[in-house]
Amino acid sequence: MPEPHAPELDVATITARGFRPGLVRHVVLFRYRDEVGAEQRQEVLTRFRALAASPRDGEPYVVSLEAGEQTSPEGAGGGFEHGIVVTFASEGDRNYYVGDPVAPDPAHHDPEHARFKEFVGPLLADVLVFDVSVPA
Template sequence: MIPNANGANVSSISVAQRLNDELRAVGVERFTASDYKPGVVRHIVLFRYQDSVTAAQRQEITQRFLSLQKSQRNGARYIASIEEGMQSSGEKADQQLQQAFLVTFRSEGDRNFYVGQPIVTDPNFYDANHQAFKDFVGPLLARQGVLVFDYTVDRTASGA
C-alpha cells in the first residue's frame, strides 16, 4: 500500500489495471456514460515533436486537437474545454516536452469515452475523432514524445 496525499493507503495497482477492472465490473455502456462519476476531470497531454516537424505541421496538430472540442455524442458536445500552450518554464524540468493541451470533462464517463483505446476497445463507445487524431499525430511525435496525466479535481485553492 502507498499513502496518497490525504495519508490514506491506496493500492499499488496501476491506474490502467484499475480502470480495466472497473470497466469489466460496470460494463462499457455505463463506464462511458456522461453521468458516470460526475465531477471535473482534467486530461493533460504533453507533446515532444520529431525534429523534422515543421511549423505548419505543428499548426495543423494544434488546430486538429482544438477542433476535438466540437466532437459530439448523442447530438451534444461532451468536452467542457480544451486549452493549449507552448512550454514556457525556465525550471529546466520540461523533459524537452514542447506543447501542452489541457482537456476538461464533466465526468469520468466523458473522459473514458474520449480516451477510448487502450481501455475501451469497442468503437461504439469511444470518440472516433479522437482516435483519428491519435493516429494522425503519432508519427509526428518523437520517441516517447507524449505524456498523458489525468486527474479528478479533489480540491482547489483560490486567492484570499
C-alpha cells in the same frame, strides 16, 4: 489508488456520461520527432483544438480545452513542446474521449479523437498523459 475502471464493469458503463461524475482534467504533453516542422506542429494544435466541439449524442461534451506551446522558464519541461488540458464533467466522458485502450469498442468512443490520434501518432517522439479527477 483506485483503478480508472473496475475490470468487471463493461465498456458501456465506464463510458456513460454519468460514470463517476466530477471534473476530470486530462493533461497531454507532446514531444515531436526531429523531422516534424513548425507547420506540422501548428496543424497538431489546430486539429487538437477542434476536438473541443466534438459531439457526443449530438452535442459537445468537452467542458473546456486549452492547448499551446511550452513556455515555462523553469527548465523542467522534459523536452515536451506542446501541452493540452482537456476538462470533462465525468470519468465516463473522459473514457469515451480516450477510446482505445480504455474503450476499444468504436461504439463507445469519440471517432474524432480516434482520427486525431492516428494523425498525430507518427509525428511524436513521446507523449505524456496525466489525469486529475476532482470528485463531485
